[in-house]
Amino acid sequence: MLGTERRTPPVAPRPGQDAPSALLDAAALSTVRRRAGLRPAPARPGPGRAPEDPRPALPTAARSRLALLLADRSAPGRGGSRSAPDLAELLPQWLALANHHSYRVPDALLPALLDAARARTDLRAEALTLGGPRALWLARLNPDWKFALRGATGRASTAHPEPSSEAAAAPDEEQRLWEEGLFAERVSLLAAARHRDPAAGLALLSGTWSTERAEDRLMFLDSLRDDLSPSDEPFLEQALSDRSRNVRATAAELLSALPGSALAARMAERSRHCVSLTGDEPTAGAPTADGSTHEGSAHDGLTHDEPTAAERTPRITVRPPDECDSGMQRDGIVPKPPSGRGERSWWLGQLVEATPLDRWTEWFGGRGPAEIVALPVADGWQADLHAAWCRAAVRQRSAEWCRALLGTPAVAPVTAGEAAPAAWRDPAKLLSALPSRERAEWVAEFIASHGLSDAFRLLGVCTVPWAEPLGRAVVDALDIARDAGSYPWSFSGVMGLAERCLDPTQADRLEVLTAIPDEREGAAPGAGGYWAEAFQRLVGTLRLREAMRAELDPT
Template sequence: MTRTVPELERLLQIGTARARPLLENVVPPSFDMPAIAGTDSSQEQRLWLSLAALDLWQRAGHAPSAAGAHAGGGAPTATGDLAPCPARAESLLGALLQGGQSAALLGEWLGQLYRHGAHLPDRFLVKMLQLATEQKQLRALVRQLLGARGQWTARLEPDWEWAVDGGAVEDRAAIWETGSPSQRKDVLRAWREDDPAAARLALESAWKAEPPESRASLLSCLGVRLQGADEPFLEAALDDRRKEVRMEAQRLLARLPGSALSARMLERLRPLVQVSRPLLRAARLDLTLPQERDAAMVRDGVGANSHPGLGEKAGWVVDMLACVPPEHWQDQFGCGAVDCLALARAGEFDAVFIRGWSGAVQQHLENGSSPQLLSWLSALGALWLDTDPQKRLAFPDAFSRACAALPPDQRYQLLGQLLDTGRAEWQRDPGRYQLLDEAARQSATAWPPELSRKALERAYDALSIVISQANLHWWFVQMIGGLAGAVDPAAGIAIEPALRQRAQGIAVLQDSIDKFTRLVQARHDIYLSFQEQA
């Protein structure tokens, strides 16, 4: 099968008269149809009938008998522990694929299939493997929903290796040696999940021969199950000639608990950061800006990032702060996250500390949440809400970027705290709506019904702000578009009449509500299609 498709396409281009041996050697018996066309059939007849057989195979997800040797046997009929897909949901998937729907809507269908405990319908296996190969955000779900036949089908094409569980382990070495750049990266990530040490050793062995343009991408795979044993290799990568490689190594070492890079950054910060406790005034954090950046600082990534609104030397401090675990400052100052932020706000360089600590929280959340990190994130959220909207521009994404790294239930809890603030605060501070929009667009799963209801009530309140201000219409259009893909569909359908009535007479707002309604209705149809028995 691997050679059949491109070779048959090539035959159509060059003609059978010029490629008779090619047809004889490439087409498996199940594709070659002399019994139908007659033993004396022409090469052209055989080619067209073989193409028809191939098309039927692709539509049905079945394999020709000659492919058995390639796949290790005939197609299995078992699907493991996964249940069949409900008929209505299967029909809806066909409509979604035919209509060329967005990856987000297909992702929602796949998510419902996963929650239903079912496998992908056999007739869509090939199409879904092709689609997820192109749209990588679908891969994790597709891999879990293949069933035994899907696993067998995935072994037919090298491009589908990402979908194979366990059974492809023996093929990893070969694909690692000869695969395309994207295939090798996918294999290395899967390898890290199963055996982090072996994957790192494979990368180390091949490192010197790797093309410079591939090194940063492959190095990022060590972020999967990052561990202390990776540190020597990452430290060596800090000396790579390519900037992208050095930056990736710096990012991973900053995430690594107890890394030497974090210790070096802390030693640089010690003489620069001091707590001042003046008489009759609140305690504050004082910062002395570094006067120069030596070669060792450059090697560790100080100054590698841009920080709009801050001076160059202040940006160096942000880069150093982002590499130190935030809980260190709780130990040094003898107070919690809220009080650490209060110390920073009382000083001159509050934006520097906020940005640096936000970066540290975000980086370390990639390793998993902890009570200390959650306390920092909660404190940052409260600070974001309490900061004057104009001054907030000094650190615009401090909360939303870090919040994106949280597990869904913890992210929902923080978002609920935001939504529970009073209506008056929202009307005075449109930045809260921006945060709501960002949270919706970052969400990979539907919000719980109660959280969705509160968010949509805020959207309804927002209409009272924008209907009389044409320059704010675009803002509502963007926000309602983000919410359409995140809120509970039933909650969206319930509030649609109220939204429409309030926006009556304003074409651009009505149009955005039309799009909102179509999307939540499509998501609701997906949900309902899984309620029937398979």
């Protein structure tokens, strides 16, 4: 367009039309003329018909709510009051509730739902379940949604066996997809096959194992984790000799999660030579550590040195491995420790971690986990030994051992005789193996004793909605923080969890906290008003969650 004022364009303007507009019109006309002179390209075949989804449609109110949540997802809290609920944070919960009732998403909202799942990985599992077979059909037509094909094929085919997804195909088609499909499709197919028939899924993987790339073998092996069973042991034992160190390590980890495996037995035998109980004098005729019987007594006519009181006190003695031999390395022991960690303690921890926990009861005179954990450990090895037991308890999902290692929540998480927190104990991981009600009660007592400062990770492993003891403990702790005059954003993480995890029926009980309190002497300026807004947002969010639940309830 530059220069039209100084030079007349080679076109005649229409009456009342300026030169730049005339030039643009001429360019448009030339483009149409040029296109009209081209031969039309062959038409591509249209997409196949979308599969049927027999699930019930969303109720009208729930459909409107989903449209609102999806429209708000890109700018949570935009332009609204600080006390307004964050709709973007409620979308995952809405999706979970809708899937609980087995609804299907309206077709018109499928593109927005896929866009939301593309932007937020935490939404993908629930979004693709709600989208069902039509979400996968649509994702094949738009490369922006190809993420849906990477992890949803198996999930969708399991939840909706009707659709014509690859993973629900006939055995011949399934084998063809396994041999010729994209890596993401093969991972999904293997997960679906394992969930449907673990042995058939393992046979699928075994058939091509030797020809797979190392990084692919690692991903395929990791997919066995969810449906792991003793029948997988022979395959995993072979994987211990894999060329890839990462594959070997993963195979060893999976085998150690099977307490009856041969690898677990080998690890137990090594651990038995490293960790023993001393000072626990056997009675006459009782078996000793070496398998013989103790026949001596005070009346056998022989002279015995009387053990001292310290020698009679049972305690655990530790002698870590002197080397990491080839057998240990084959069984998954990593020889080189991380920076700042001693080699022998590193090897010891890995051995104990892979040892079946019931062996310690067998070796330590029938003592239960709580008694074993309470035993003194000689020569400063307690932290290493207990850390390995913690990892073993979590891996083997032993609630009894996790309970013993957690201890009493009222006691501060500091090892006896130490000034620093016990690094070996991770309460959040240990809690994950406990029943949900017990988990909530433990965390509630912990908060009542120690406040909210160290409770954020513990709250994250509790079942939603929080059980009443836990919800009450969190609200009481927040109320105490408000009365202390601190600012609410110091507790923003816990407040955000409370919005998503408190039982919505508690909204009326919390209404009293939404009022602006009188400022106390020494309190942070304006803190009362900020707390009132925070509690208003909490109450508003709980009421919105209750409304969402009612809208999705088919009754």
